[in-house]
Amino acid sequence: KKWKLCSAVVHDYTQKEDQWAYIVEEFPTEKAVRWRYDMSKREFFSDDVEVKIDGKPFANGAMRECFRAKKLSKFAVKSPEEDWHLPFANVVAKKYFKDSQSSVGDFNHKDKEQEWHMPFC
Secondary structure, eight states: OOHHHHHHHHHHHSSSOTTTHHHHHHHHOEEEEEEETTTTTTTTEEEEEEEESSOOOOOSSSSEEEEEEEEOOOOOOSSSHTTTGGGEEEEEEEEEEEHHHHHHHTTHHHHHHHTOOOOOO
């Protein structure tokens, strides 16, 4: 029953117009490093990915700014040209401001590790 509901939600979502589709046409493909956290091993790991990143940030905080981006899946569903337009290709890329980057160091990984291990209330 839950799979049927999930399938319906995914189908409805994939029928909507992709608000970030312009990124595919307007920006070049770049190589990037994606960092992920493995909770079972309690460590970060990285892998290389291909992305297209909007040149204009849509939000920022004290230490970094956020950009709309599209990530190409390594598990191509159709073809690379079509996979850019899949809804799960939309991601947010974050970039540190130059003056805060030198003081961040390994702090970012430790900070994120603590977030993943915080107990739920």
